[in-house]
Every structure is written in C-alpha cells, then in structure tokens.
Amino acid sequence: MDLKGKAGNNFGIGSKILAYAGGELTFLEQNPVRGFQSSSTYRLQIGMGEALSLDSLIVIWPDQTRSKRESIRANQVVEIEQNSGTLLVKANNETSPLLIKSQAxxxxxxxxxxxxxxxxxxxxxxxxxxxxxxxxxxxxxxxxxxx
Known part of the structure; x- marks a missing residue:
C-alpha cells in the first residue's frame, strides 16, 4: 500500500492503518525509521494470511482525517490519497499554555x-x-x- 499525503508530508508519515480481514484486525503505522541513520521503504505491506481480500481498510492521517476503503483484493498495490479523507475528530480551539512563568x-x-x-x-x-x-x-x- 502506498500512502499519498498532503504537501509537506508526501508519504503520510505518522498515519495509522487499520486493516480488517475475516474478523482479524491488523494495525500498521507509517514510520519508515528503523534506527540510527536508517530508513526503510515507504510502501506498507499487510500480511493477510489465508484471506483473499480485506473487508475494510481505514487510514487515520496525521491531521486526524480518515480514509476508508472496502473489499480490497489481495496481492495488489493500493494507493490511498489523504485528500479523500473525512474529518474524524473536531479540533479543540481552547488551548492552555505549554509553559507558564514562574520564579527561578x-x-x-x-x-x-x-x-x-x-x-x-x-x-x-x-x-x-x-x-x-x-x-x-x-x-x-x-x-x-x-x-
């Protein structure tokens, strides 16, 4: 599966993927870093076992929008774009300060x-x-x- 994020995050780094097949849930996260000065492919691979298709695939993007696809056949590369996502959670506009002033x-x-x-x-x-x-x-x- 290839994720196509919005500008500034073209590969959808930080996205969470929920894949449902035959009553089983597989969770993946787009995090291509594997250690110090190391990286791996941006293409995600979902192991489906004996299942011939995914019941549904949900991508939760870093901006909390989600994309959902259903009935995806096995053994193919699926490309999902962030622009097709719908808002999952409303943003909270009330924020408290991260740091407060105090005496040294x-x-x-x-x-x-x-x-x-x-x-x-x-x-x-x-x-x-x-x-x-x-x-x-x-x-x-x-x-x-x-x-």
Missing part, C-alpha cells in the same frame, strides 16, 4: 578546586568547571529540598 529557584553555584588536567592530561575541557553534576533547592516551597 534560588541557586548558588560553587567553583570546583579540582584540576581535571592533572588527573587526565588528554582531556580537551575541564568538566568539573562546567557546572555541578547535581544541585538541590526547594522548588515547591514545602521546606524539603529537591535534588
């Missing part, structure tokens, strides 16, 4: 007296002078410091 915690950084170059002369930088590895302060005002 009281924090005092202390310098380290360790010379990293004496311990490890091949180092390029002195990590002990970059900053503390851990810090603690009372973030929520309950009198107990958080680390």
């Amino acid at each position: 915690p009281d924090f005092l950084s202390t310098a380290s007296n360790v010379n990293d170059f004496k311990r490890q002369p091949l180092m390029v930088t002195m990590p002990s002078h970059i900053g503390p590895s851990m810090a603690h302060t009372d973030l929520n005002g309950d009198g107990n410091p958080e680390v």
Whole structure:
C-alpha cells in the first residue's frame, strides 16, 4: 500500500492503518525509521494470511482525517490519497499554555578546586568547571529540598 499525503508530508508519515480481514484486525503505522541513520521503504505491506481480500481498510492521517476503503483484493498495490479523507475528530480551539512563568529557584553555584588536567592530561575541557553534576533547592516551597 502506498500512502499519498498532503504537501509537506508526501508519504503520510505518522498515519495509522487499520486493516480488517475475516474478523482479524491488523494495525500498521507509517514510520519508515528503523534506527540510527536508517530508513526503510515507504510502501506498507499487510500480511493477510489465508484471506483473499480485506473487508475494510481505514487510514487515520496525521491531521486526524480518515480514509476508508472496502473489499480490497489481495496481492495488489493500493494507493490511498489523504485528500479523500473525512474529518474524524473536531479540533479543540481552547488551548492552555505549554509553559507558564514562574520564579527561578534560588541557586548558588560553587567553583570546583579540582584540576581535571592533572588527573587526565588528554582531556580537551575541564568538566568539573562546567557546572555541578547535581544541585538541590526547594522548588515547591514545602521546606524539603529537591535534588
């Protein structure tokens, strides 16, 4: 199956596919990444077992529209376009802010007296002078410091 998304997402990356055949459900997601600096084909393959056709195929696109096809024969390449989708969920226009303004915690950084170059002369930088590895302060005002 080949997915044809809208401009900016031509291959429909992030789409979810629900394939129904003989009472069985197969779920696929268009995510062609398989690891560090790796990719795989954008063509999705649905294993149908002994079934000769899919009862229905539903594609849920990243913008929450969906496309549905029925009675799809086995052993063929099906191309589904996002433009043929209908809206699945209404968008919620009421949004809350992701970040809120708060006061910075009281924090005092202390310098380290360790010379990293004496311990490890091949180092390029002195990590002990970059900053503390851990810090603690009372973030929520309950009198107990958080680390």
